[in-house]
Amino acid sequence: MPTIFSRLLGSLLPLALSGATLAGEVQVAVAANFSAPMQALAEQFAQASGHQALLSFGSTGKFYAQISNGAPFDILLSADSSTPATLISDGSAVPGSQFTYASGRLVLWSAQPGRVDDQGAVLERGEFAHLAISNPATAPYGAAALEVLRGLGLERRLKDRLVQGDSITQAYQFVASGNAELGFIALSQVYLDGRITQGSAWQVPAERHAALQQDAVLLTRGQANPAALALLEHLRSAPAKALIARYGYGVD
Amino acid sequence: MSAEDLGAIWLTLKLATLVTLLLLLLGTPLAWWLARTRSPWKTPIAALVAMPLVLPPTVMGFYLLLLLGPQGPLGQLTQALGLLPFSFAGLVLASMLYSLPFVVQPLQNAFAAIGPRPLEVAATLRASPWDSFRHVVLPLARPGFISASVLGFAHTVGEFGVVLMIGGNIPDKTRVVSVQIYDHVEAMQYANAHVLAGCLLLFSFVVLLILNRQQRKIVHD
Known part of the structure; x- marks a missing residue:
């Protein structure tokens, strides 16, 4: 009996533990124009990783003001590339974490x-x-x-x-x-x-205007959050890129 | 302050003054009726007047956009009268709806507080209804008129959500101070926003101070 019990425990315990560490949450500030694809992405991300992305939609300018004043976001998906850069130089975002997740058309x-x-x-x-x-x-x-x-x-x-x-x-x-x-x-x-x-x-042909590069950046508050790191990773994955392209954005 | 900021201030003053005057003109008979009538329509109409307090301004602006637009249910009418969104006239109409309860309710209360007695006395002295309204009601309801003007004016100056939704941010037509401040904040030009917001606060404080003094003087007299 003890052997069966310990075997059962031995097989269940790691599962329970891994579940506890895996099911994280990440707070994401999302530029309003990206709300439809991001909702689909959050579902895709939850299925792939078990993490939950909690989304707030709004204008990049408002998010900048909120993040600079301590808003509890882990990631910003900006509508531009300059706001993430400013946040990095302000010390509110992690240097080296900025990348383009979509190009607007x-x-x-x-x-x-x-x-x-x-x-x-x-x-x-x-x-x-x-x-x-x-x-x-x-x-x-x-x-x-x-x-x-x-x-x-x-x-x-x-x-x-x-x-x-x-x-x-x-x-x-x-x-x-x-x-x-x-x-x-x-x-x-x-x-x-x-x-x-x-x-x-x-x-409008893309060469008629400067590129509408939309950048993501990891915020200081999220740098130790595994779910935040996983989401940034996911945004660069092939399934995510395919999904983003379906909504009319350019992806590299 | 830039020329655009000054333009926004001037436009806001113009809008608030015009809206207040129009609301006093239209609100007085409405408030008088609400204060006097025993009609069963009284409570539904009073509730309708208070409705703009309930809807969030951006939501109200959104429905005005749909309602007043060329394809909206009132589109033919608003187009003929020039009251479409993206115009100063359209903004005046929207602001009147938005500030309506702030003008009508103080007036209604002031009229109700006078009671029937002074009017009966005036009537026995052979004053015509118009006479007694001018020489009895208006002086007695003066504090109510001042409150209504202050609230209507201040509320229109502070209006944001409705203008944001139906204004279209057109310089000298629909770009009022609140929208200009918002744009400065969105563009991260915080210094410009601070200056403009400071001016708005200072101006409003002075206006409210003067009017409150006025009101106290009347009450004491």
Whole structure:
């Protein structure tokens, strides 16, 4: 009897122990434009590792202010590459941990099918009252949109028709609700598995604007958290990259 | 302070002043009716007036965006009247809805506190209803008017969520101080945000101080 009992114990104990050490939690601050893929990624990550990723979505600028003031996040998935760099130089993030997890793609979009042609000539024709962008001073997609307009020589002409959303999400709302006929938004907002899901769109060629590099960084608070390290590892894995690409982001 | 900051301040003052005046104009008859009526509609209407207190401002702004937009249920009307989102007029309309309870409720309370007696006395002295309203009700309800103006003005100056949702951040049309401060914070220009927020606080403090003094003087007189 004792042998069976000790054998049973011997086989169960490591399992219980490994379970206890494995099922960790990681608090992730996620740029709003990445919310849909990140929810799918968190599920994939939980299945692969047993760890749980707890997600908060918001603007990178707000996260910067919160993290600088002690917000309990382990990882930041930023909408840009400069905020992670600033956090590292501030001492709030771990040097050497920054890497690009996705490259954003810009799209000129209308909720109406057939309104936007696949060359963006609708901008030249100017048959619209409002063109929504996200705030160029705070949102990288907004800055990229201005750059595209400048490249087309339309920045001056369309200046009075620009309406700015606080984030790319709001720019989308302006267009989706029909208040703005057109808008520059993130491809990921209207794209799944190789297709535009609604309305009409011009996928802006990537060379028309500076790269929308979105970087992840390990925050000081998360440097000893195994779940945080595992998530960063997972973001670089092939299944994760395939998933990210499905949502219309570029991956290396 | 940059020209954009100054523009935002000027726009905010313009918006808050206009909204307060319009609300006093429309809120007075509404509050009068609410204070006097025995109609069964009184409680549902009073509840409707208080509704903007319940919804979070960004949520209210979101539904106004859907409602007032060209494809929304009121789109035809708002388009004809020029009250669409992304315009100053649209912002005035949204702010009036947002600040409505802050103007109507103090007025309603002030009217209710007067009671029927002074009006009956005025009527026996052959004052017309308009006469007694001007010469009896208005002076007696003056503290209520001051409260309503202060609250309506201050609440509109501090408005953020609604403007954020339907404004479109257009300089000199919809970019008010609160949005400008928010943008500074988002862009990590904290020094600019501090200056502007400081000015807003100082200005509001002075205005509220003056009005409260005014009110105390009336009460003491």
